[in-house]
Amino acid sequence: MRIAVVGSGYVGLVAGACFADMGHDVILVDNDQGKLDGLKNGQVPIHEKFLSELLERHRGRNLTFSDDLGAAVEASAAIFIAVGTPPTETGHADLSYVESVARSISSAINGYKVIVEKSTVPVYTSEWIRKILRRNAAAPDAFDVASNPEFLREGTAVTDFFYPDRILVGADSDRCAAVLREIYAPLTDGTYYKRPDAIPQPERTQIPPPLIITSTKSAELIKHACNAFLAMKISFINAVASVCESVGANVQQVCQGIGTDSRIGPRFLNPGIGYGGSCFPKDLLAFRAVARECGYEFRLLDEVMRINEDQRHRFLRKVHNALWTLRGKRLGVLGLAFKGGTDDIRESPAIALVQNLVQEGCQITAYDPAARERAREVLNSSIEFASDAYEAAQGADALLILTEWDEFSSLDLNRLHQQLKYPIVIDGRNLYDPEVMAAHGFTYYSVGRPAVTAEGLPLEAGAQSRKASNS
Ligand code: UGA
Secondary structure, eight states: OEEEEEOOSHHHHHHHHHHHHTTOEEEEEOSOHHHHHHHHTTOOOSOOTTHHHHHHHHBTTTEEEESOHHHHHHHOSEEEEOOOOOBOTTSOBOOHHHHHHHHHHHTTOOSOEEEEEOSOOOTTHHHHHHHHHHHTTOOGGGEEEEEOOOOOOTTSHHHHHHSOSOEEEEOSSHHHHHHHHHHHHHHHTSHHHHSTTSOOOOTTOOSSOOEEEEOHHHHHHHHHHHHHHHHHHHHHHHHHHHHHHHHTOOHHHHHHHHHTSTTTOSTTOOOSSOOOSSSHHHHHHHHHHHHHHTTOOOHHHHHHHHHHHHHHHHHHHHHHHHHSOOTTOEEEEEOOSSSTTOOOOTTOHHHHHHHHHHHTTOEEEEEOTTTHHHHHHHHTTSSEEOSSHHHHHTTOSEEEEOSOOGGGGGOOHHHHHHHOSSOEEEETTOOSOHHHHHHTTOEEEOSSSOOBOTTSOBOOTTHHHHHHHHO
């Protein structure tokens, strides 16, 4: 099928490349000429596994790039809107880009088109798109508006696209649903997975994925509710971790105990320094704002956000507890991205923590496998950048682990010990077993687990949190 994808940001670029790999003819539309030129010349603007491979495979063949939205609409049966919906000061999603695309689409309609929301948008957006098209003289039977939200995680976006838990289609007519069914048929009928060049199947995924049809409003709500629920799960376990710290329990054991309850499940129960990224923080604000507008005060979301914020402060207090005063202390930092596997630093708790520590007078040398350049744009010369984890640790009073990169969980601990001035590790992502760290001579602090000294002795139960609340 001929498909236009409007917006070559994270979602648009991944969806466009994946639709092309499923055999569709895709026109990726953007109004940023520089970005389009880069894409045409083989540049890949984001760090995402398999993406460059897919772009290479289809660029200039069944995946083309254009700034002519009108021509792309005329040529396509389905138009996916994947433009940005940044938060406004009130927490609402700014839908002006969506509106402007909808207006441009209306003047190019030359036959039945399905206009699909791919960006995360609040409930009622599909109705507004419909109104905008009608106001701009599109005939009512010339189009339908559908919602087809993505559940892609940065770092695994391409595999998430091909191996989703489900494909969600919000459509209010059979005609419209049929178009979306046809687009996803290579996945739902399993033919894509039989291809020798198919993107490999990750563990714990089932093929073919189910396709769920709902109303457009339900689909819009599902996307916001899903992200809010996942953020709630993270805040819940972070709150439990804080209680564990107070009583000397181990959150890892608690997670194992609650995660094996099949009604709860083990995923998204990793405590840490709080969630970040371009989705959860923005989507929680937007969901709360839309609920409020519809007459419901979603106070649970306030608490989820408060716990998330608090988690960073608790980590800072841990650094204080480990090092006493911070002015002039040298810290090695591992990780600046908002999570492992990506170069994205938007709303990264690691960046916020580094900024706090710099304000407190620390000298920081940081290493991130992918986010260095992006971090440099924000942190400028306030910190130094290392080219690997050991260089970041060299001569430091302590090492902080702030992002869950895989490579940080398998460091050579003897070498690390030699590099540090004092063998103190404060791990915001629980990448190591406290006993192993103690056996290697580290004083080791983590989240929701007893801190251990270099002699292998646990700090007194509750000592960390009592000290923290006294400070
Ligand atoms: C999230 C959702 O997981 C996707 O399903 C969704 O499609 C996407 O938002 C979106 O709306 O576009 P993403 O923001 O890429 O994906 O990242 P996640 O893997 O969800 O992680 C978000 C944050 O939570 C990260 O800072 C991560 O470190 C943190 N996290 C995650 C935890 O602290 N603990 C966990 O157990 C899991």
